[in-house]
Amino acid sequence: MSLRSTAKRWTYLVHRWLGIGGCLLMLLWFASGMVMLFIGYPKLTPGERLAALPALADTRGWQALSVLPDAVRQEPERVVLTTLRGEPAYVVRSGTHMGAWSALTGQALPPVSAQLAEVSAAQFAGGPAFVGAMPLDEDRWTHSRGLDPHRPLYRVGVGGAQPGDVYVSSRTGEVVLDAPRLQQRWNYVGAWLHWLYFLRMQSVDPVWTWTVIVLSALCTVAAVSGVVVGIWRWRFRGHYRSGSKTPYQEPWMRWHHLIGLMASAFVFTWIFSGLMSMNPLGVFSSSRASLDVARYQGEVPADAGVIAQPAAVLAAVHTPQFVPVEIQWRRVGGDLFAVVLDGNADSRVLTERGGTLQVSTAFGADWLRGRVEAMSDARLRGFTILQAPDAYFYPRAAEAMNGAAVRRFPVAMADFDDAEATRVYVDLATGDPLLTMGRRERVGRWLFSFLHSWDLPALLRQHNGRLIMLLLLSLAGTALCATATVIGYRRLRMKFSRRQR
Known part of the structure; x- marks a missing residue:
């Protein structure tokens, strides 16, 4: 038997048995993923x-x-x-x-x-x-x-x-x-099932982590081998004796082949991106050793002054339209600031100048740039104020996995000329570094977030259209895995029957 024939045979066998072993799991992943489009894992935003x-x-x-x-x-x-x-x-x-x-x-x-x-x-x-x-x-x-x-x-x-x-x-x-x-009830057929949390015993659980990684990797191989087999079996030129482009006449096999050809790219990228979500072996983790947030914050001021008086802070910002519910004190560049929030998550920034409190809605961009530069010894090669989402910093709906993350605008984007090309997004309303990404994290963003949920800002703005598109693709993936489950069950039943005879 030639090397080509041997490789072809093993490809068929790998797809057959990995498909039989993983079809039910992938079916559950697709079905629970559709639930997650509407109901997310519990979180407090x-x-x-x-x-x-x-x-x-x-x-x-x-x-x-x-x-x-x-x-x-x-x-x-x-x-x-x-x-x-x-x-x-x-x-x-x-x-x-x-x-x-x-x-x-x-x-x-x-x-x-x-x-x-x-x-x-x-x-x-x-x-x-x-x-x-x-x-x-x-x-x-x-x-x-x-x-x-x-x-x-x-x-x-x-x-x-x-x-x-x-x-x-x-x-x-x-x-x-x-x-x-x-x-909670929807999560049992949604995120809790999708993430296999019935196997997770604690927040740091290496057994659960590697179980998900291995299962996702095997299902990725099953999807890739299915793409290859599906293309091999399709007659691009001519027809089979039946007059069809596909050799399969049995309905379940025929539909599995046809749906697989149409949805194979989505199924593969979706399963693969699920694997990437686990960050296997830390491939998407930067060291961030070049950043020092403590230097950005600066030294603790010896005398806080009037800004440390909550009564004075509240009196300076309280209006009928802005009723404070929380005060958060920040250090930026060694200066103490008070960030006051109301029940609508609106905010005010208070600074002290000469014993007088000054109120604004955001930090000054030029002033903040000088403090951000202190984060790293590397050169600051870019500092931009974003008024709208870009491909890395964008808000998500509350049901999304990261729906509780603060993503508001305007936001300062700082790029450092270090070994990891580190980028930091700093909230102008609070002075908080909201997101830090090195080169590896940016690659992970595309291999996981984009391939798994198609979360480009332009698509997120078309909420209903994106939702319908993901539902249709997920239904195709569900149908593919459902046909695989029936085919796998029939093959196993036939195999056991032969053994009994």
Whole structure:
């Protein structure tokens, strides 16, 4: 047998047995993917969180930032004044450590009890919280690494307009996730099934990770071999004896061949991009060693001044159209700023000049450029203000996997001339670096996000058209895998029958 014949035979065998082994899994992936177009994995978006907060009012007796312990104020990532457990409180986060202090007394708030968690959940949901808050470290809806600083969590059942479960931080008492009952039910045939989360035991689970990687790789090989076999079996010139271009007369085989030829490119790229979503072997991870966010933030100011007085900050921005619900203090270039947010996620930036607070809606682009340059020793070769989405920085709907990420405009885009061609997007409204991408991450964006969900900004603007297109393609993939499932079942049944005889 020639080498060509041997390769051809093995291609047929690989497609046959990998197809039989993976057709049901791929069928579930396509079907659950269609559900995910409408119902996403539970998450708490910034808009949902801010909309549930009460207004910051009646500032009598509120303590300034100086009330926080010196050790806490030295190198915090962020200091936030919000409402916790029914009172104003400072939340301080530094690395993986997080704590809360009363803005009335300056004392550290006691550990969150089950009863306090129920109060927080009821205030968030706007309905009753059922008694019996359950402490847990992790469950099927809380695998996100972003929840690690809040663990263990309290799961509280709530009523109201959207009955379900609310998850409360045991560190601070703030709500960190909501999972309405209807969303949970759809997720069992949506994201939870799609991501094989019934196999995932914890947020960092190497067994689950490599199981998904191996299964995705095998299904990718099955798809590639199917494309090759489908082309080999199609008569581009002439016809088979039956007068058809395909040799298959049995209906299931015939439809599998025809649908495969029409949808093969989508099926292959969709399965392959699912594999790429797992970032196998860290191929899309840059070191980012050239960036130093601490240099961008600068030194902690010795005297914060009037900007550290919450009463003064709130008085400077409060209007009938802008009712603050949260104050977030930032350091940029060694200066302290207050970013004030209302329940609609609108924001104001306050700076102090000569003991007077100045209010604006964004940082100045020229001033911010000088601070961004400090992030890296590499030359800043580009600094652009974007007024609209580009191919890497764009908002997604809440149901999308990254739908909770902050993506607003205008935003500053800074390109550094380092080994990884690092790009940073900095929010002009808050001064936060929102997205950092090296060359590898940009490649991953195309091999995963684009191929998997066709999320170009131009297509995202055509929401209904993109949705219909993805549904039709997913239906074609579902039909292809359904025919493969029937064919595989018949072959296995025939094989077992022969063995029995």
